[in-house]
Amino acid sequence: MAVEKSHIHTVAIKGYDPVAYFKVGKALRGDGSFAFQWRDMTWYFLTKENRDLFATYPEKYAPQYDGYCAWAMTEARKAETDPKVWKIVDGKLYLNCSEAAYDKWSRDIPGNIKKADTNWLKFLGGK
Numbered sequence: 001m002a003v004e005k006s007h008i009h010t011v012a013i014k015g016y017d018p019v020a021y022f023k024v025g026k027a028l029r030g031d032g033s034f035a036f037q038w039r040d041m042t043w044y045f046l047t048k049e050n051r052d053l054f055a056t057y058p059e060k061y062a063p064q065y066d067g068y069c070a071w072a073m074t075e076a077r078k079a080e081t082d083p084k085v086w087k088i089v090d091g092k093l094y095l096n097c098s099e100a101a102y103d104k105w106s107r108d109i110p111g112n113i114k115k116a117d118t119n120w121l122k123f124l125g126g127k
Helices: 018-023 048-056 070-074 100-107 110-122
Strands: 031-038 041-045 081-088 092-095
Touching: 018 041, 018 048, 018 081, 031 048, 031 081, 041 048, 048 100, 070 092, 070 100, 081 100, 081 110, 092 100, 100 110
Parallel strands: none
Antiparallel strands: 031 041, 081 092
């Protein structure tokens, strides 16, 4: 009998609740007892209500670029983020890896989003 290899999910955005950015306007840690699996990651939430909102509308609440740094993505790099360095732009959540990265990204948010979106599509395509 073959043993099936278990799939280990990465904890998304260091355990912070993506819905809280929109509902409370703060970066708040989620609770592992309110978890949801999406895009090969485990997302944590403060409440069952937040988890259920995310489960229904993950594209609305999930950070762009699967939570990688928005500035690094403009340079076609994946960088871990600091969940406390964030901004919602046009209803989408963007995270950055540091205040310095956020400052660079903020100099031309529309232009940097366009660059990062183009680079992210390359990552999704495996190129």
